[in-house]
Amino acid sequence: MKRLNNKPDKEEKIMKRTFYLLSLVFIFAITNSAALAAEKVEWDLPLMSAPSFYITKDIEFFTEAVAKKTDGNFQIHVHPGSSLLKQNQLAPGVMSGRVPMAPVGDYNVYDIMPKLGVLFLPFFTSSVDEFQKGGQALRDEFYQILDERGLKPLFTSTWPPNHLHSKKPMDTIESWKGQKVRIYNSEQSKVCKALEAVPTRVAFSEVYTAMQRGTVDAFITSNPNISAMKFYEVTDYANQWTVHGGGIDYWCVNKKAWAELPKEYQDALLEVIEETGIEERMWNSAREADRKSIKEMEDKGVTILYPSENEMNQVSEVAESVWDAWAKENGAEELLKKAKEIMNH
Numbered sequence: 001m002k003r004l005n006n007k008p009d010k011e012e013k014i015m016k017r018t019f020y021l022l023s024l025v026f027i028f029a030i031t032n033s034a035a036l037a038a039e040k041v042e043w044d045l046p047l048m049s050a051p052s053f054y055i056t057k058d059i060e061f062f063t064e065a066v067a068k069k070t071d072g073n074f075q076i077h078v079h080p081g082s083s084l085l086k087q088n089q090l091a092p093g094v095m096s097g098r099v100p101m102a103p104v105g106d107y108n109v110y111d112i113m114p115k116l117g118v119l120f121l122p123f124f125t126s127s128v129d130e131f132q133k134g135g136q137a138l139r140d141e142f143y144q145i146l147d148e149r150g151l152k153p154l155f156t157s158t159w160p161p162n163h164l165h166s167k168k169p170m171d172t173i174e175s176w177k178g179q180k181v182r183i184y185n186s187e188q189s190k191v192c193k194a195l196e197a198v199p200t201r202v203a204f205s206e207v208y209t210a211m212q213r214g215t216v217d218a219f220i221t222s223n224p225n226i227s228a229m230k231f232y233e234v235t236d237y238a239n240q241w242t243v244h245g246g247g248i249d250y251w252c253v254n255k256k257a258w259a260e261l262p263k264e265y266q267d268a269l270l271e272v273i274e275e276t277g278i279e280e281r282m283w284n285s286a287r288e289a290d291r292k293s294i295k296e297m298e299d300k301g302v303t304i305l306y307p308s309e310n311e312m313n314q315v316s317e318v319a320e321s322v323w324d325a326w327a328k329e330n331g332a333e334e335l336l337k338k339a340k341e342i343m344n345h
Contacts, residue, residue: 039262043076043100046084046093048204050228054285055157055249056080062278069268076101082205087184095149100257103157103249104146110185114330116145116250118339121326122191123319125245128287130343131158135248137342141335142250151252155273157282159222159247160290164239165231166218167211171239171305173314182207182219188243190322195315208234222247223293232300239305241315246286320345 045063049055056078063076079085085093085102091109094102104113106120119125119134135142135156146153164170170179176195182202183189189199202210202219210216211234219235220243226232258266273279294304307315327336339345 039073041074041261041265043074043257044084045076045078045101046082046090046099047078047080047103048082048087048090049080050225051080053080053224053228054289055159055282058157058278058282058285061281062272062276065272065276066269069272070265074265074268082203087204094252094254095151097254097256099254101251101253104151104153104252105159105247105249106142107159107185107244107247110187113145113149114326115332115335116142117185117187118327118332118335120185120187120244120247121319121323122188122243123241123316124323124339124345125343126242127161127245128158128283128290129245131244131246131248132283134339134342138335138339142248146250146252147255150255151250152255152258153250153252154269155251155279157249157251157279158286159249160224160286160293161242161246162220162222162244164218164220164241164243165226165235165302166237166239167235168217169237169239169303169305170218171237171241171307171311173311179217180215182210182216184220187322187326188220190325191243191315191319194318194322207231211235220244222290223297224289226293226302227296227300232297232302235302237303237305238297239307241307241312 045059047056047059060078063078067075085099087105087108090102091104091112093099094104095112104116106117110117119131119138125131125134135158139156143153164181166179168175168179170176173195176192176197178196178198180198180200181192183192183199184201184204192199200210200216202216204221207216207219207221208229208231211219211231221231223238226235226238253261261269298304323336327333
């Protein structure tokens with residue numbers, strides 16, 4: 001009888017031991033899964049826009065939404081005002097993987113991805129609406145260019161139209177002659193030379209000092225930057241030439257960094273893009289910033305000057321020869337032809 005009674009005791013002990021081991025395995029699996037889900041990832045995102053500028057504010061809104069979506073486990077730290085990388089370092093920085101994410105501007109890649117800048121040719125567009133129309137029509141071509149350089153574009157935004165800001169009135173073609181004009185790509189340089197101005201390279205973060213010291217007499221930038229960067233302290237005239245109707249930023253992730261990002265964070269990032277409507281939000285912000293900028297400049301004592309229609313037509317004729325030379329030099333004749341058709345040139 002004792003033997004019979006001992007058998008269930010042994011089986012019960014084995015069952016308890018098995019249950020205990022299975023419980024440990026289950027607890028370990030749950031704990032390990034939770035640890036994986038809570039993996040912390042931090043990215044740096046450099047900007048050249050000032051801390052108070054709408055681009056910075058909109059991107060901070062976006063990165064905060066990403067953090068909230070991931071319970072704070074995926075943090076994208078925004079570095080505005082060229083505090084991490086300067087304007088000309090943004091594209092090379094994200095292409096090389098120095099930073100995982102950065103805006104790649106069509107205005108700043110003429111030397112490394114020239115075809116991306118077809119819409120940014122000087123005097124090619126005259127408004128944000130035109131720029132957006134062209135950007136949407138050519139999106140597939142532009143995204144392919146970025147993909148080939150190891151980048152994953154997520155969405156786009158734009159800068160407001162670019163104009164010429166100066167110490168002296170420069171609302172006529174004659175007034176460009178001999179003036180040192182800060183430019184930031186080779187095609188602007190060619191138009192300036194054709195107008196007998198002196199193109200001068202200066203980093204965006206150094207424009208204020210350059211104007212203050214007389215290194216340059218004028219510079220090309222968007223109207224809202226005059227207030228945001230306090231340029232009204234070193235410039236007196238906002239000459240509304242509309243050198244560019246905008247300037248597209250492609251918000252790109254280095255493809256290697258994207259591949260290393262946990263799938264749940266990839267999904268969260270893409271979902272936030274859709275949920276926040278960040279692309280359209282930023283394009284609309286550009287329109288609003290440009291609309292407000294005229295009064296802001298006037299309130300700061302800046303005089304607004306408008307070139308005549310005749311002067312604008314003459315400049316466009318000068319610029320068109322630069323467009324054609326650019327296309328031939330970069331094997332972009334078909335792309336330029338397509339862009340001209342979209343813009344009704």
